Structures are given as C-alpha cells and as structure tokens.
Amino acid sequence: MIRLQSLQRVFRVGGQTVRALDDVNLEVDDGDYLAVMGPSGSGKSTLLNIIGLLDRPTGGRYLLDRRDVTTLSDEEQASVRRENIGFVFQSYHLVPRLNAAQNVELPLVLAGVEPAERKAKVAAMLDALQLSNRAGHRPDQLSGGQRQRVAIARAMTMDPTMILADEPTGNLDRASGSEVIDILETLNRERGITLIVVTHDPELGGRASSQIAMVDGRISLDHRPEGVSA
Amino acid sequence: MMRFADTVAFATRALAGNRLRTSLTLLAMAIGVAAVVVLTALGDGARRYVTGEFAALGTHLLIVLPGRKETTGGIPPITGETSRDLTIDDALALYRSRAVARVAPMNVGEAQVSRGSRERDVVVLGATAEFLEIRHLDLAAGRFLPEGSARQARPVCVIGRTIRDALFGGEDALGEWVRVGDRRFRVIGVVAQKGRSIGVDLDEMVIIPVASAQALFNTPSLFRILVEAKSREAVERTKHDIRTIIRDRHEGEEDVTVITQDSVLGAFDRIFKALTLTVAGIAGISLLVAGILVMNVMLVSVSQRTAEIGLLKALGAPARRILALFLVEAALLSLLGAIIGVGVGVGASWMIWRMFPVLPSTPPLWAIAAAVAVALTTGVAFAMLPARRAARVDPVQSLAGR
Numbered sequence: 310m311i312r313l314q315s316l317q318r319v320f321r322v323g324g325q326t327v328r329a330l331d332d333v334n335l336e337v338d339d340g341d342y343l344a345v346m347g348p349s350g351s352g353k354s355t356l357l358n359i360i361g362l363l364d365r366p367t368g369g370r371y372l373l374d375r376r377d378v379t380t381l382s383d384e385e386q387a388s389v390r391r392e393n394i395g396f397v398f399q400s401y402h403l404v405p406r407l408n409a410a411q412n413v414e415l416p417l418v419l420a421g422v423e424p425a426e427r428k429a430k431v432a433a434m435l436d437a438l439q440l441s442n443r444a445g446h447r448p449d450q451l452s453g454g455q456r457q458r459v460a461i462a463r464a465m466t467m468d469p470t471m472i473l474a475d476e477p478t479g480n481l482d483r484a485s486g487s488e489v490i491d492i493l494e495t496l497n498r499e500r501g502i503t504l505i506v507v508t509h510d511p512e513l514g515g516r517a518s519s520q521i522a523m524v525d526g527r528i529s530l531d532h533r534p535e536g537v538s539a
Numbered sequence: 540m541m542r543f544a545d546t547v548a549f550a551t552r553a554l555a556g557n558r559l560r561t562s563l564t565l566l567a568m569a570i571g572v573a574a575v576v577v578l579t580a581l582g583d584g585a586r587r588y589v590t591g592e593f594a595a596l597g598t599h600l601l602i603v604l605p606g607r608k609e610t611t612g613g614i615p616p617i618t619g620e621t622s623r624d625l626t627i628d629d630a631l632a633l634y635r636s637r638a639v640a641r642v643a644p645m646n647v648g649e650a651q652v653s654r655g656s657r658e659r660d661v662v663v664l665g666a667t668a669e670f671l672e673i674r675h676l677d678l679a680a681g682r683f684l685p686e687g688s689a690r691q692a693r694p695v696c697v698i699g700r701t702i703r704d705a706l707f708g709g710e711d712a713l714g715e716w717v718r719v720g721d722r723r724f725r726v727i728g729v730v731a732q733k734g735r736s737i738g739v740d741l742d743e744m745v746i747i748p749v750a751s752a753q754a755l756f757n758t759p760s761l762f763r764i765l766v767e768a769k770s771r772e773a774v775e776r777t778k779h780d781i782r783t784i785i786r787d788r789h790e791g792e793e794d795v796t797v798i799t800q801d802s803v804l805g806a807f808d809r810i811f812k813a814l815t816l817t818v819a820g821i822a823g824i825s826l827l828v829a830g831i832l833v834m835n836v837m838l839v840s841v842s843q844r845t846a847e848i849g850l851l852k853a854l855g856a857p858a859r860r861i862l863a864l865f866l867v868e869a870a871l872l873s874l875l876g877a878i879i880g881v882g883v884g885v886g887a888s889w890m891i892w893r894m895f896p897v898l899p900s901t902p903p904l905w906a907i908a909a910a911v912a913v914a915l916t917t918g919v920a921f922a923m924l925p926a927r928r929a930a931r932v933d934p935v936q937s938l939a940g941r
Binding site for chain 1: 540541542545549551554555556567845846849850851852853854855856857858859860934938939
C-alpha cells in the first residue's frame, strides 16, 4: 500500500524555486488502478518518480507497505525498485544493443538470478506477451507496440507489486496503444498488480478505476469509487 | 547481487556495441604494452650479451693492472703516475700463492706485419703458453706458443685468421716466416675464430712470446697480468695474495689494481638492469597516455549511455553496481589491449632475436607481468572518473527524454 503524507518536492532552477509537488496526500491500495492526469508541468511525472523511488521528496513522508522509504539509502531504495516496482516509459528505454529476450532478462541479471532460472522466466514472459517469435530481434527491428510489450515484459520479470507507467501510449498509434493498455489492465485485473498510469489523455485516464488530476503540484481532483478516500 | 560472469558479459556487449571506439582504445593500450615488452627485451638482451661476454672469459679470472686505481672512495694521490712497472718477474712471483692456478703476463703494442709485399698494421699481443688456457682459445691449425720460461724471446708467432688470409691467401701459413716490426717470426699456429671476446678481435691479432714483445717494443713493463684462481672460491684469496706479493716486491707500495671478473660482471649487470628499467619506464609513459584515452572513451560512453544508466537504476541497480559495471568495462578493455600488446611485443622481440642472433632479446617475465599490471591499473584508475560520473547519473533526468 502506498501512502503519501504532505509530500513536497521543490526544485531550485537558477535561483528560482519551483514547487513540483506541493502538499500532496494520497493513498493507493494494493491492486488499485489509478490514473494521474493533468497538463504538462503539473507535477504528475514528479509524483510518479517519487513513488518509483527514482526521486526523493524534499518534505513529507512516503510509506510503502507501512515502511518509510524516503529515508532509505541508495542501496536499499535500489533493492525496493528491483523487488517491488516495474517501470514502463513512454519511450520504452530498451537497451539498443540487446535483443528482446536480453532486454527482458536484464532485471534478472541485475538481481543475480541463475541463468537457467532466467531463461525459463524470460521465455514464459515473452510467451505471455506473444513475443516469442521476436525474442532474437533487437529494438530497432521491432514496431513501437512490440517494443512497449517488451518493456512491459521487462517490468514484469521480477514479479513486482506495482507497475508505474508514464505515458505508456504516448509514442504509439491508436491500435497498438489500446493493445498495450489492455495488457496492463489485464495484469492489474488478473494478477492484482497495482497499476499507476500517468497520462494527459482523458480517454485513457477515464478507463482507470480511480483518477486524480494535478495542477501546479497539487491534486485538484480526486475521483475515487465508493469506499475509497484520500 | 549481480553475478560476476554476467557483469563481464554485460561489459563485453557494451564494448562490442561500439567497435571503432573500442578497437582504437585497444590499439593504444596494445602499443603501450608492446613498447614496454620490446624495449625491456632489448635492454635485457644487451645485458645478457655483455655479461655473457665477460662470463666467457672465465669467472675465476683476475686481472692485474699497473697503477693504483681507487674504486672504493678516497682521494687519489695528487702525484699521479708514480707506480712501478709490472714486470715478467712480478708475474712469475705470483706463482708463490697457492691459490693461483695460472699466470699469464701480457704485453700489447702495434706493429706492421708483412710477408713479401703484403703488409698490414696489427695489434701485437705478447703472451705465454698459459694465455691459451686462461682465455679458452682454440687453434685452427698448428700449436700455440711453447711452454717454457716466459723470459725466453723465441721468434715464433700465432696469428689470427684474418691475418692469415691477408698475408697468405689460401696458402698454408704454418712454418712460414713473417716480419713483425723489424724482426722475423715463424708462424706456428693459427687461432680459431672465437665468436665474441670483449674488446679484442683475436682474428686480427698476432701473438708472440711476451719476452719477444718486450724486445720488439723496447719496454720491460707489462700491459697486464691475467691470473686464474684455482677455483671460484679462491678468487678472494688470490686477490689478497697478489696484493701482498706485489707489495713485497715493490718496496711496500701497493701500486697495482686487481680486478676480479665477478666484480666487472656484477657492475655491468647492474648498469644494464638500471638501463632496462629506465627504458621500460619511458615506455610506461605510453601506457599512461593509453590510460587517458581509456578515460576519454569512457567519458564519451557514459554521456552517450545516460538513458541506459538511468534505466539500470530504475531496474534496481544501485550506484555501486553502475560504478562496478563501468570499471569492469575499463578493466576488460585494458586487459584485452594488454594481451594483444604482449602478443605483439613477444613476437617483435622474437623477430629481433632472429635478425640479430647475438642479442638474446627475449622479454623478461617480470617485464610482461609489470606491463600488464600497469596497463590494468592505469586503465581502471583513469576509468574511475567516468565511472563515478555514471554512478551519479540522475535517473529522473536521464529517463525523461521522450
């Protein structure tokens, strides 16, 4: 469970202070499907980066499964990312020199998993995302939709408890975009993975079971189904 | 914790990802290591050549020179050349020492040697029968100077092969008469070619009895006395005895210098070792340059791969792991370059040896090990800066690119 308490993130840019996040309070239960919407510069990506432990807040607390993760060391935060969090980026961020299977394998390699176990997991993952026949292809030999599917497979190899997707369909055409969203939603629905999607697309955001909208670093709208409150 | 084999595999793929940059760095590293290997091989070859020359003279050998040369400090006498001449009697007196096996008094001068119309300026060596044994000479024909009293000035000579060819052409020289200076000598032997022998080329020499040489050059003094000790252990004893005997004969003045072969050998050995180290050090500078190149290549690599580094962090690699990945990459680069360099260096040394067989230029093992170690160390040390830069990459910024 994610719990953000009066979270602050202040940047100093050339003597000016920018409040990317200003007193953000948020709770996300395990298995939730949350869309974070808002115009660019509203702080939605900063929020996602802090939830993903890629960025540290300048104030407030972030509790992940009741544990304060804002004060963890670099090493400990890396371990939380490795074990619990899967990232999906707008521009995929596949390593260009590695083929699809090797890209999917990367988190397992970094975690020190044995090669035999890795092989089985990667094969299962590629199979689940219908990429088995693309295993040996490098990213530049894949379509956008295929690349994003490889990225999702990579995010899933370590069996994370949450997937953080930043504009996952931003670089995709309509058909592949909805295919990617279908996959993410299936993972949320069938495996109970917490899914947080950042998007400025209202249609995409509308598909989530709960939505928040951000403006100027604050949550301006919190639309939750019955029984869930901020 | 990432497995070591995977770390190496990842770094290898990263290096293979940019062939041109990698091969240029490898080249620089290889040249540096090859330079160290070849230059130390040459230096060590020169050392072994020179010490081999001296060892060929025999390690029991002592050389007695007229005049005192202080080699152990102290101010030399201002009066300078007050020393007495060394004479044949001095030489023969050395047999009083029980540590002495052989004594060979020597005299050297230049004279014209001629036979009929053929003539040649040569170095004339005055010697005795013992000279043959002490210098381990072989004869191509005839015999050496006869045994007997060193004071006897017989008109016989032993000539070098070059002299024989110059004076006799293809004819048999044995028993023939030649003129040396204003005297006539009968050729009784021809010295066999002796590949190398410090300073003097015996092929270009005429050897006559030492007493004959004294008469020829009109001097009672000797150029030097070669003394062979009975064993290597007896060398120090011999040295001491020589000094005592000469001092007794020279009215209490120790006016000779005794050089042992071992000390000369040791001195040359040290000089050439120092020389080799110096040359290797100079070559080592190229390794430093290669190290700087590694740093540049890694810096470019880090800046081109910031997105990848950010991704690795997002996937759960801590800063320490990123640092390790880049250091392993640099280490692989340096090691591979070093291995290529050792291969090229050893090959080049071997070729030099084939072309100049007198120079046994095989690179010493310590030089190879040192070159590889220095390459690896500089490579990794210079990669520290780029690797730390990589470790500090901010994942938010590096992943923000759309």
